[in-house]
Amino acid sequence: MIATIVKKEILGHIISFRFIVTLALLLVVVPVTTFILTNDYLKRIDDASLRQAEIETYLRSYGHFNRIGPILQARPAPIPFHSLVRGLAPDINLGEFDNDPLPVMFPLIDLVFIVAIVMSLVALIFAYDAVSGEKEDGTLKLMLANGLARPKVILAKVAGGGLTLLVPFLLSLVIGLLVILVHPGVDWKGADWLALALITLGTALYVMFFYGLGVFISSRHHSSSASIMTSLLVWVLLVLVVPSLSPYIASFLSPTPSRIQVDREVGRLSDTERDDLGRKLLAERTRELIAKYPVLAQRLSEADKKRVMERDPAAREAFEAERKTTQGAWDEANRVQGGKIEDIRKAARLKEEAQTKLSRFISMASPLSVFTYLATDLSSTGLRNEAHFGRVGAVWDQAFGAYQRRKIADLQAKDPTKDWWNTPVDMSDRPRFVYAEEALGGRVEAAMPGFLLLLGYGLVFFALAYVSFLSYDVR
Amino acid sequence: MTWTIARKEILSNLLSYKFYVIILLAAVLAATSFFVMTRDYKERLADYSLIRPKPGEPVAVNPPNPLSIFAKGLDEAMARSFEVGITGVTVRAGQKSGNAIFAFFPTPDFLYVVRVVLSLVALLFGFDQVSREKEGGTLRLMLANQTSRSAVLLGKWAGNFLSLAIPFALVTGLGIAVLGLDPDIRFSADQVLRLALILVLTLVYIAFFLSLGILISTLTRRASSSVVILLFIWVLLVFILPNLGTLVARQIVDVPSVRALSEKREQVWTREILLRIKGQGDMPSHVLTISAENDALEADYRVKFDRLVNLSKNINRVSPVASFVYAVTEIAGTGIGEEGAFKSDVVRYKNAVLGKMLASPDLKSSEYPAFLYRYRPLGRVLAAGALFDTAWLAAFGVLFFALSYLAFVRYDVR
Numbered sequence: 001m002i003a004t005i006v007k008k009e010i011l012g013h014i015i016s017f018r019f020i021v022t023l024a025l026l027l028v029v030v031p032v033t034t035f036i037l038t039n040d041y042l043k044r045i046d047d048a049s050l051r052q053a054e055i056e057t058y059l060r061s062y063g064h065f066n067r068i069g070p071i072l073q074a075r076p077a078p079i080p081f082h083s084l085v086r087g088l089a090p091d092i093n094l095g096e097f098d099n100d101p102l103p104v105m106f107p108l109i110d111l112v113f114i115v116a117i118v119m120s121l122v123a124l125i126f127a128y129d130a131v132s133g134e135k136e137d138g139t140l141k142l143m144l145a146n147g148l149a150r151p152k153v154i155l156a157k158v159a160g161g162g163l164t165l166l167v168p169f170l171l172s173l174v175i176g177l178l179v180i181l182v183h184p185g186v187d188w189k190g191a192d193w194l195a196l197a198l199i200t201l202g203t204a205l206y207v208m209f210f211y212g213l214g215v216f217i218s219s220r221h222h223s224s225s226a227s228i229m230t231s232l233l234v235w236v237l238l239v240l241v242v243p244s245l246s247p248y249i250a251s252f253l254s255p256t257p258s259r260i261q262v263d264r265e266v267g268r269l270s271d272t273e274r275d276d277l278g279r280k281l282l283a284e285r286t287r288e289l290i291a292k293y294p295v296l297a298q299r300l301s302e303a304d305k306k307r308v309m310e311r312d313p314a315a316r317e318a319f320e321a322e323r324k325t326t327q328g329a330w331d332e333a334n335r336v337q338g339g340k341i342e343d344i345r346k347a348a349r350l351k352e353e354a355q356t357k358l359s360r361f362i363s364m365a366s367p368l369s370v371f372t373y374l375a376t377d378l379s380s381t382g383l384r385n386e387a388h389f390g391r392v393g394a395v396w397d398q399a400f401g402a403y404q405r406r407k408i409a410d411l412q413a414k415d416p417t418k419d420w421w422n423t424p425v426d427m428s429d430r431p432r433f434v435y436a437e438e439a440l441g442g443r444v445e446a447a448m449p450g451f452l453l454l455l456g457y458g459l460v461f462f463a464l465a466y467v468s469f470l471s472y473d474v475r
Numbered sequence: 476m477t478w479t480i481a482r483k484e485i486l487s488n489l490l491s492y493k494f495y496v497i498i499l500l501a502a503v504l505a506a507t508s509f510f511v512m513t514r515d516y517k518e519r520l521a522d523y524s525l526i527r528p529k530p531g532e533p534v535a536v537n538p539p540n541p542l543s544i545f546a547k548g549l550d551e552a553m554a555r556s557f558e559v560g561i562t563g564v565t566v567r568a569g570q571k572s573g574n575a576i577f578a579f580f581p582t583p584d585f586l587y588v589v590r591v592v593l594s595l596v597a598l599l600f601g602f603d604q605v606s607r608e609k610e611g612g613t614l615r616l617m618l619a620n621q622t623s624r625s626a627v628l629l630g631k632w633a634g635n636f637l638s639l640a641i642p643f644a645l646v647t648g649l650g651i652a653v654l655g656l657d658p659d660i661r662f663s664a665d666q667v668l669r670l671a672l673i674l675v676l677t678l679v680y681i682a683f684f685l686s687l688g689i690l691i692s693t694l695t696r697r698a699s700s701s702v703v704i705l706l707f708i709w710v711l712l713v714f715i716l717p718n719l720g721t722l723v724a725r726q727i728v729d730v731p732s733v734r735a736l737s738e739k740r741e742q743v744w745t746r747e748i749l750l751r752i753k754g755q756g757d758m759p760s761h762v763l764t765i766s767a768e769n770d771a772l773e774a775d776y777r778v779k780f781d782r783l784v785n786l787s788k789n790i791n792r793v794s795p796v797a798s799f800v801y802a803v804t805e806i807a808g809t810g811i812g813e814e815g816a817f818k819s820d821v822v823r824y825k826n827a828v829l830g831k832m833l834a835s836p837d838l839k840s841s842e843y844p845a846f847l848y849r850y851r852p853l854g855r856v857l858a859a860g861a862l863f864d865t866a867w868l869a870a871f872g873v874l875f876f877a878l879s880y881l882a883f884v885r886y887d888v889r
Contacts (some may be wrong), residue, residue, distance in 0.1 A: 054739070062746045064745075088575060102811070104800075328750050
């Protein structure tokens with residue numbers, strides 16, 4: 001019997017006006033979005049390789065270790081998934097002078113946005129008259145008069161409606177994916193397809209949640225016009241209001257220290273205060289050194305130094321000691337200031353992490369946020385990826401630091417008098433940062449709670465719909 | 476006659492479930508938004524008092540704009556700290572960049588509530604105006620009594636507009652009154668005028684969606700199909716078209732990525748410092764080179780970016796919702812145009828500070844001019860596009876009303 005009602009539900013929906021409109025809308029919007037995002041992704045790849053080439057050109061003439069850090073910084077690279085999901089794209093760039101304010105005005109559209117906003121609304125549009133509409137038409141009475149069990153009816157309704165809803169989505173997604181498949185520049189790997197399959201599963205759970213919610217609301221109302229009002233009200237709250245409010249509420253509950261002030265303090269510690277300390281240490285130590293090696297008291301030019309060193313091994317020792325002292329003094333200054341900076345940064349970071357965590361927790365009251373986190377984490381475009389990038393970036397920083405120290409030591413062994421930090425050197429043998437996404441296993445593990453939460457939310461509303469329908473007055 | 480019908484509409488609205496649900500929702504959301512955004516503004520103000528430059532410091536920081544409570548727009552970008560040094564401008568972003576969740580969801584300001592929720596509410600008032608009365612059989616009766624069709628339509632429009640606008644104006648007025656009592660928030664006379672304009676625009680926006688709702692209602696036979704169509708149109712107008720437009724424009728206009736620009740700046744100053752250490756040229760000439768190259772980068776980007784902005788604005792204007800957003804943010808002083816003007820001011824300030832630095836032999840001075848950004852006057856903002864956007868929005872509203880009149884004249888009331 002269930003199969004018959006499911007079939008009836010599916011057929012009833014498929015010939016309905018809203019199904020056709022949904023299908024048409026998604027068939028246009030999803031492929032168009034995919035097409036544009038794919039082009040955008042290819043553009044970003046070009047941009048990244050252009051920037052890399054510029055860095056290489058720069059390095060050939062001006063690559064010196066003293067200020068190379070910011071230029072060789074690890075940067076996130078475009079990933080193939082960007083042709084479907086944008087996630088937390090770094091376009092806005094508020095931390096730099098050049099920022100792009102357009103996405104602040106209108107957030108850019110992607111698959112996650114389409115599912116989160118459009119599919120949830122469509123699910124409610126499909127569900128609002130599932131019970132109240134049949135009652136108005138009088139068919140509910142007839143159905144139940146024929147000895148049909150109520151549990152069967154409601155189960156079949158949710159199953160049939162939910163399945164029908166997924167059809168337009170899957171169809172449009174398949175067409176969108178064709179765009180990705182035919183584009184020679186986009187290379188999706190096995191892990192990407194698996195992640196997409198999981199995101200689709202998440203979409204199914206998300207849509208089923210809203211369908212269950214719609215059926216529940218429908219079975220609490222006796223007219224379909226009242227039921228759509230309530231449905232829209234709940235939708236506005238869950239989809240539009242709760243997620244937007246949550247970071248603000250979290251920022252009131254768990255404030256963070258003034259970011260700009262902390263930044264400036266760090267800037268002062270690593271710049272002027274470090275220089276003062278370095279110079280002070282250097283002066284002290286040089287004084288001791290001059291007492292030991294009087295030759296240092298005469299301020300010789302680099303060329304004179306070289307000449308003296310060739311003649312006199314004792315002077316060579318003195319200059320060697322001077323160089324070591326200079327290096328030691330600045331190392332000491334960097335260490336002391338670095339410790340202070342680390343303390344300040346860590347305190348601020350802990351507060352910020354606590355606020356982010358709280359925002360995330362509060363926003364999870366809305367299935368939209370749960371789905372957004374799940375989909376962005378799975379596609380490596382979300383919060384988890386930022387943390388992952390931070391980790392691989394730090395690893396690379398260390399590798400480059402080691403390379404830098406080794407290289408400087410080598411160069412100084414060759415010519416101890418030269419200021420190698422401020423001399424262009426050949427860095428073509430440097431370690432290069434290659435961005436790799438987190439392995440799928442970790443991403444899936446992170447998305448698991450999201451799946452369970454969506455499933456849980458869905459089951460709760462299905463149970464509520466079930467209970468309400470059992471006691472529904474069908475007359 | 477029109478007035479009688481309008482009164483009847485208002486009274487029947489007052490008795491309906493829909494009216495209470497909707498008004499309650501809109502009121503709660505508007506109140507929540509006021510509360511949250513006021514608190515956010517105050518926190519940003521407190522942060523500003525911590526980071527504001529001391530007299531003589533070469534730092535540009537613009538205080539948060541009180542109108543950002545209503546339309547946040549790009550105020551966060553305009554309230555950053557710009558510190559001028561000989562190697563360029565160091566930019567530091569505020570609190571929001573420490574919590575990535577802010578980037579996931581839109582800001583719940585008054586503009587958002589109006590743009591998304593109030594538009595939906597207006598549609599829900601309009602969607603069954605004609606089809607409901609037809610289904611109820613009252614439309615026939617009304618017209619049989621020699622009421623002209625135009626009077627019916629106009630009465631319906633006016634009645635529903637008033638039953639929407641009055642509660643809305645009450646809630647908003649109350650919210651603004653509470654804000655006015657707050658000693659920390661001070662509006663200048665100019666800002667009060669701007670706020671009044673924003674409220675007028677909001678009414679135009681509501682009128683637009685109400686007309687759209689009535690139009691679809693006159694084109695459909697049943698209320699249930701009317702609501703479905705309207706919801707799809709709403710999603711298109713509010714969410715899809717404006718968000719897609721920017722991406723489309725980006726396909727057409729080639730703009731260097733912001734990341735490429737930051738990297739270039741980095742390369743310019745490190746190169747010049749290195750050349751200086753190697754002994755080529757004196758420091759002031761290197762400082763000037765850095766500044767000139769950075770300004771050239773900015774100028775080049777500005778030209779291309781403005782082209783992108785104009786194109787994306789024009790594409791987005793397919794949806795009058797985008798027009799509304801542009802007009803409100805520009806009037807509030809938190810729009811794209813204002814941000815561009817502000818950026819140019821920062822560049823000018825940087826050059827003034829650099830001039831002062833270069834005038835002294837050790838490239839340092841203890842007294843730098845203070846930075847003060849003057850918002851573009853309202854007249855210029857209106858001329859620069861806000862007036863056009865308002866007219867565009869109003870024109871769509873009038874067009875839809877005219878179309879619904881045409882459709883209603885031929886409507887089969889049986």
